[in-house]
Amino acid sequence: MTAAGAVPGAPPVLSIRGLSVQLGLLDGRWVHAVSDLDMDLPAGTVTLLAGESGCGKSVLASALIGLLPPTARVRGQVGLDGPDPLDLLAADDDVLATRVRGRRVGLVPQSAGTALTPTRTVGALLSEAVTTLGGAVPAADLLREVWLDPDGVADLYPHQLSGGMAHRVLLALALAGQPDVLLCDEPTAGLDPENAAHVAGLLAAQARTGRAVLLISHDIAACAPVADRVAVMVSSRVVEVGPATDVLDRPWHDYPQALWNSLPERGFRPVPGDPPPLTDLPDDCAWHRRAGGACSGVLTLEPVAPDHWVSCGRGPVGVGC
Amino acid sequence: MLTATGVVAGYGEHTVLRSVDLTVTPGRITGLQGPSGSGKSTLARVVALLHPRTAGTVTVDGRSVTGSGYLAPAELRRRIGMVFQSPRAATDPRWTLRQVIAEPLGAARRSATRQRVAELAEQFQLTDDLLDRYPHQVSDGQLQRACLARAVALRPAYLVCDEATAMLDPSTTATIAQLVRGLADAGTGVLAVSHDRALLTAWADHVLDLHDLHADARTSWES
Numbered sequence: 272m273t274a275a276g277a278v279p280g281a282p283p284v285l286s287i288r289g290l291s292v293q294l295g296l297l298d299g300r301w302v303h304a305v306s307d308l309d310m311d312l313p314a315g316t317v318t319l320l321a322g323e324s325g326c327g328k329s330v331l332a333s334a335l336i337g338l339l340p341p342t343a344r345v346r347g348q349v350g351l352d353g354p355d356p357l358d359l360l361a362a363d364d365d366v367l368a369t370r371v372r373g374r375r376v377g378l379v380p381q382s383a384g385t386a387l388t389p390t391r392t393v394g395a396l397l398s399e400a401v402t403t404l405g406g407a408v409p410a411a412d413l414l415r416e417v418w419l420d421p422d423g424v425a426d427l428y429p430h431q432l433s434g435g436m437a438h439r440v441l442l443a444l445a446l447a448g449q450p451d452v453l454l455c456d457e458p459t460a461g462l463d464p465e466n467a468a469h470v471a472g473l474l475a476a477q478a479r480t481g482r483a484v485l486l487i488s489h490d491i492a493a494c495a496p497v498a499d500r501v502a503v504m505v506s507s508r509v510v511e512v513g514p515a516t517d518v519l520d521r522p523w524h525d526y527p528q529a530l531w532n533s534l535p536e537r538g539f540r541p542v543p544g545d546p547p548p549l550t551d552l553p554d555d556c557a558w559h560r561r562a563g564g565a566c567s568g569v570l571t572l573e574p575v576a577p578d579h580w581v582s583c584g585r586g587p588v589g590v591g592c
Numbered sequence: 593m594l595t596a597t598g599v600v601a602g603y604g605e606h607t608v609l610r611s612v613d614l615t616v617t618p619g620r621i622t623g624l625q626g627p628s629g630s631g632k633s634t635l636a637r638v639v640a641l642l643h644p645r646t647a648g649t650v651t652v653d654g655r656s657v658t659g660s661g662y663l664a665p666a667e668l669r670r671r672i673g674m675v676f677q678s679p680r681a682a683t684d685p686r687w688t689l690r691q692v693i694a695e696p697l698g699a700a701r702r703s704a705t706r707q708r709v710a711e712l713a714e715q716f717q718l719t720d721d722l723l724d725r726y727p728h729q730v731s732d733g734q735l736q737r738a739c740l741a742r743a744v745a746l747r748p749a750y751l752v753c754d755e756a757t758a759m760l761d762p763s764t765t766a767t768i769a770q771l772v773r774g775l776a777d778a779g780t781g782v783l784a785v786s787h788d789r790a791l792l793t794a795w796a797d798h799v800l801d802l803h804d805l806h807a808d809a810r811t812s813w814e815s
């Protein structure tokens with residue numbers, strides 16, 4: 272039997288099973304950021320993880336590579352494939368720091384402000400990353416790979432970069448160790464549509480070289496066109512994951528449909544109801560409690576096609592129900 | 593009407609607006625589109641009387657305004673509310689949302705502040721529980737709703753939204769757009785500034801391109 276969230280015929284580089292993440296607050300409450308996540312990231316594929324702000328998706332990248340605060344509670348398995356297979360959740364931090372982060376799993380952070388040392392030039396930052404990570408590709412080639420001209424950019428300081436250029440430098444830095452997996456946290460944040468589409472195109476080009484790319488984003492307009500697979504998260508749970516065209520155009524679950532309907536070109540209607548705080552999620556389906564509508568009560572993902580998984584939704588939206 | 597005529601403005605030696613005309617009409621949402629760095633935020637701040645112009649005039653309901661910022665007459669400044677891109681940067685982290693919303697009411701020495709705050713809270717879907725929280729305890733969307741409530745607390749005739757939804761997710765963006773549409777339907781003249789044409793097409797009554805508003809573009813946009 273195939274595991275939930277699997278993609279038959281496309282061996283995953285990263286295979287997430289039963290991942291739950293809880294973050295402790297000072298007042299003793301727990302933020303339930305990720306609940307029972309099953310998802311595969313196949314090689315050569317862009318996977319978009321979409322959802323509203325505050326659904327828990329922003330915690331995922333940090334959780335996968337051991338960057339959460341020590342008080343976080345994490346359970347599940349995250350299998351990293353390759354010559355030296357590894358369960359990232361069982362690996363100790365030394366292994367993650369010296370063998371995984373940057374080398375096998377790259378992170379493209381949301382904000383250039385904190386990720387780029389302000390006193391170093393772009394060229395110096397990149398060369399240092401290449402040396403530290405033992406990368407085989409020199410800094411100038413990394414810049415070319417993200418469509419920047421090394422002659423014009425290597426001598427610039429971070430504050431001299433436009434928003435779009437800064438995002439591309441962050442991507443070049445993430446590529447310094449030539450990782451098999453790229454995790455991107457809101458990679459188009461703050462960019463205008465043209466620059467956002469450009470950055471999304473660059474990330475898709477990385478998938479074409481064989482990398483597994485995860486875009487964690489609420490910028491659906493920019494990211495959906497380059498996605499091969501789409502996962503949709505609400506109140507800490509992925510409720511549907513499958514081929515991009517199916518999930519975007521014919522979702523089975525009513526939440527993805529509601530989220531797409533909020534886009535300006537698809538109705539511009541807010542998703543109904545307010546999401547409950549992640550400190551206070553019900554044991555049953557938070558979405559259908561919020562929005563009403565029929566819920567099968569089955570919160571685990573079930574297959575509707577070999578590569579398409581859905582929980583508790585109502586059957587194909589708009590098809591006779 | 594809120595009008596800008598022949599506005600020239602910029603930063604020091606750097607001129608970004610070279611003789612620009614713009615009209616914001618009561619009861620309508622005027623969309624203003626342009627790429628990053630084109631000067632549309634500068635124009636938004638000029639018509640909101642927050643940024644100085646080196647030439648040109650701004651009139652509020654027929655009254656020509658001299659000066660900008662605190663040099664502009666307070667009663668004219670109060671006719672125009674403004675909402676910015678980052679609600680976090682636009683709010684004091686030490687104030688509760690209730691204090692954020694009440695701030696202009698206190699500054700204008702209005703009585704009945706409590707009642708007005710309650711009205712605004714209902715209008716912008718802010719529960720009592722939310723009103724007592726600090727900015728770091730609420731979402732970006734909830735904080736932007738509070739900023740919107742603050743911007744219209746003194747019932748301005750005009751509202752300028754400068755990339756007010758750029759950092760928000762699609763559902764929150766649609767919510768803010770609906771609330772602003774409600775204000776326009778009640779008579780407020782809205783200027784909605786964004787680099788996102790798809791957003792403005794869905795949100796505004798008509799969409800202007802900043803490039804076409806320059807006198808030297810010689811394009812008629814008044815139709």
Ligand SMILES: [Zn+2]
Nearest residue numbers: 556559566583
């Ligand atoms: Zn349900």
